[in-house]
Amino acid sequence: MPNDNLHVAAAIIVRDGRILAAQRSHGMKDGWELPGGKLEPGESAEQACRREIREELGIELGVLWPFSTVRHDYPELSITMDVFCAPVPAVTELQMLDHEALRWLDRDSLLSVDWLAADLEVVRSLGLSWSDVFEDMHL
Structure with missing residues (x-):
């Protein structure tokens, strides 16, 4: 069992x-992930x-x-890992400030990339509930 909890x-x-x-572009760079990162002291998951x-x-x-x-x-x-759905407008321009690729x-293409293990759990769950998630959230 690992010692460090993140x-x-x-x-x-x-x-x-x-x-x-x-x-x-660094760290666990061989796998794909949902963007995000560590909570800082006193920060809620949403704030982070x-x-x-x-x-x-x-x-x-x-x-x-x-x-x-x-x-x-x-x-x-x-x-x-606390995961949130975040709709963004089609015109939103993303910058690659911390990533090698987006x-x-x-x-149909959810599993076309090699997800990191924790993210894969989320992606599989999303794939199973895709229609419900996108309908319920009007996405």
Whole structure:
């Protein structure tokens, strides 16, 4: 069992019926992830999600809907990841401030990238509930 516990927040960024997958330029850079990052002391998961997306992609998120919380043990650390759905307008221009690559994926291409293990759990859940999520949130 890993010693280090990390609490992170991530966003399922939604635009035109697709979600954003990001590949980091450092750290766990071989896998794809939902953008986001570590909570800072005294910060809520929602605050961290907004800050991390601003720092990584250069955009301000509007409405956030809680989607799930995932706990995953990697060999070197355990993470708790709070995940939010975040719709963004089609005209939103993303910057690659912390990533090597970005891809927009629809439901049929969700598994076309090599997701990090914790993110894969979320993506599989999203794939199963895709219609409900997108209908309920008017996305």
